[in-house]
Amino acid sequence: MTQYRVLPGPEHFLPPSAASMGIYLPNPGEAHINGVIVPEEKAYEEAAKQFLMAKVPTLFPGPLVLWAWNEKAAKKATAIRHLYNTLKECVQPGQTPMLIPMPDYRPKYPKINPEVEINPNHPNLTIWHNKIDCCMFIGVHCHQANLSLKIIRGGTSCYTIAMCAQAGHEDAMLSFRDASVEKIMNLADAVKRLKGTVNPRLTSAKSGASN
Amino acid sequence: MSKERIKISEDLYDIMPSDYQDLVKSATYGKEDRGWKDIGNSKELIEQHSLCAGCPESMAFRYILASLPNPEDTVMVGSTGCTSLVFPMVAVHNIHSLFGNQNAIASGLKRALSVRFPGRTKDVVVLAGDGATVDIGLDMTLQAWFRQEKFTPICFDNELYANTGGQESGLMQKGFVAKMAPVGKLFDKVRLPEIARESGCHYVVQCTVSKPSLIEKVVRNAVMIAREIGPTYLQLYTPCILEIGKNSMEGLQEMRDSEKPTERFAYKEYISEPAKQLLAEVSAKDKEKKAAAKQLASQGA
Numbered sequence: 001m002t003q004y005r006v007l008p009g010p011e012h013f014l015p016p017s018a019a020s021m022g023i024y025l026p027n028p029g030e031a032h033i034n035g036v037i038v039p040e041e042k043a044y045e046e047a048a049k050q051f052l053m054a055k056v057p058t059l060f061p062g063p064l065v066l067w068a069w070n071e072k073a074a075k076k077a078t079a080i081r082h083l084y085n086t087l088k089e090c091v092q093p094g095q096t097p098m099l100i101p102m103p104d105y106r107p108k109y110p111k112i113n114p115e116v117e118i119n120p121n122h123p124n125l126t127i128w129h130n131k132i133d134c135c136m137f138i139g140v141h142c143h144q145a146n147l148s149l150k151i152i153r154g155g156t157s158c159y160t161i162a163m164c165a166q167a168g169h170e171d172a173m174l175s176f177r178d179a180s181v182e183k184i185m186n187l188a189d190a191v192k193r194l195k196g197t198v199n200p201r202l203t204s205a206k207s208g209a210s211n
Numbered sequence: 212m213s214k215e216r217i218k219i220s221e222d223l224y225d226i227m228p229s230d231y232q233d234l235v236k237s238a239t240y241g242k243e244d245r246g247w248k249d250i251g252n253s254k255e256l257i258e259q260h261s262l263c264a265g266c267p268e269s270m271a272f273r274y275i276l277a278s279l280p281n282p283e284d285t286v287m288v289g290s291t292g293c294t295s296l297v298f299p300m301v302a303v304h305n306i307h308s309l310f311g312n313q314n315a316i317a318s319g320l321k322r323a324l325s326v327r328f329p330g331r332t333k334d335v336v337v338l339a340g341d342g343a344t345v346d347i348g349l350d351m352t353l354q355a356w357f358r359q360e361k362f363t364p365i366c367f368d369n370e371l372y373a374n375t376g377g378q379e380s381g382l383m384q385k386g387f388v389a390k391m392a393p394v395g396k397l398f399d400k401v402r403l404p405e406i407a408r409e410s411g412c413h414y415v416v417q418c419t420v421s422k423p424s425l426i427e428k429v430v431r432n433a434v435m436i437a438r439e440i441g442p443t444y445l446q447l448y449t450p451c452i453l454e455i456g457k458n459s460m461e462g463l464q465e466m467r468d469s470e471k472p473t474e475r476f477a478y479k480e481y482i483s484e485p486a487k488q489l490l491a492e493v494s495a496k497d498k499e500k501k502a503a504a505k506q507l508a509s510q511g512a
Binding site: 061065066067068069073074076077078080081099100101103106107108113116117 | 216217218219220300
């Protein structure tokens with residue numbers, strides 16, 4: 001059993017992939033928190049808690065939900081909007097939830113506008129610029145999510161959550177698998193349930209992302 | 212062919228960056244008579260790019276992307292060079308190949324698309340520089356023509372390796388001295404349009420990109436003929452203004468000077484008999500459509 005734990009960084013410039021450090025993916029009905037397999041219910045609670053603690057909790061929807069390429073994608077987009085609205089309702093003054101899209105994976109040169117989008121090839125720019133301290137990837141193709149999650153862990157102190165439609169992500173600090181509309185709504189319900197019970201990190205000197 | 216396949220999820224529409232919203236709202240996907248005149252009236256399929264100010268290649272890119280007859284079902288294959296800096300900004304499916312093997316990639320791609328989408332027209336267009344087309348990738352270029360592969364290679368001919376500082380290329384003119392070729396070219400420019408014709412291409416054009424209407428015509432012809440008959444080839448002069456010592460605003464004049472009848476980029480065209488027949492049929496259909504539209508308009512008035 002590995003002693004390695006997937007924790008907020010900055011880990012270092014080229015962090016190892018969590019899989020290479022012995023972290024493995026959850027089975028259906030499970031999730032992982034920091035690399036430790038847990039029942040999915042526990043992960044909902046933890047993800048909600050992380051969102052409610054964060055100064056800038058942020059959702060990063062990717063192309064698989066931003067583009068209405070089928071009915072399911074459009075429904076997931078509606079659920080994501082619901083989760084975002086729930087976050088806005090449940091946070092305390094001083095916390096600013098954000099919803100920032102990752103429209104595609106093109107390595108945009110010479111620059112991206114970090115206020116309006118995130119790019120998988122340099123996600124740290126958007127995280128630093130908006131001082132995001134907790135984020136969730138959803139609707140991002142796995143290979144691009146893995147790349148981004150590793151860069152974020154390497155260069156920032158942001159807590160990362162992955163709502164993956166496939167088998168989950170070792171490189172996130174918390175990962176669900178088999179994402180569905182129902183699971184997104186479950187997470188929104190967990191946020192509602194924990195409203196007012198979690199103290200945000202507003203005064204912590206170490207809050208926000210490193211830059 | 213329509214925008215039906217390019218829709219943003221309604222609930223997340225407001226957070227999409229404006230360039231994506233514009234693509235959905237006003238790009239010319241699915242428009243049958245799209246062409247260079249749409250530039251300025253609709254969202255172009257190229258966003259900001261990182262080519263040099265005044266680079267004729269950027270003009271060529273804009274005209275080609277405005278002229279593709281079927282952009283939503285087109286895959287472009289690029290190669291190493293300045294063009295590879297632009298492809299990330301292009302809203303058409305594209306693949307970056309290794310330096311020189313772009314026509315081999317395109318061959319496999321075109322065949323795979325035909326098998327995977329038998330009922331749908333899928334075009335493949337290769338866009339590479341003269342180094343990739345004539346020097347490093349000549350084998351793959353010729354073999355694709357010999358095999359009668361149904362796609363269109365377009366060569367951006369700037370007559371040297373511009374991206375790496377100005378080395379001699381096969382398409383460089385005889386006697387030219389470049390920054391990294393101080394002796395001067397000892398041999399003639401490779402006559403690739405003639406080689407293309409002899410290798411089985413059904414439509415071959417050599418020209419500059421000084422006239423957008425001409426580029427629209429040749430790109431449409433080349434893609435249509437490649438789709439129905441066999442390989443086509445376009446060689447477009449896109450001078451590297453930095454490497455030939457010109458200023459940003461002098462690219463257009465350089466092309467105009469080089470396309471005069473006695474110059475090396477005088478308009479050159481070859482069309483095979485089957486291709487001529489196809490173009491005549493397409494032209495007749497277009498005329499019919501226009502006449503019908505005119506009649507409808509007059510009835511409406």
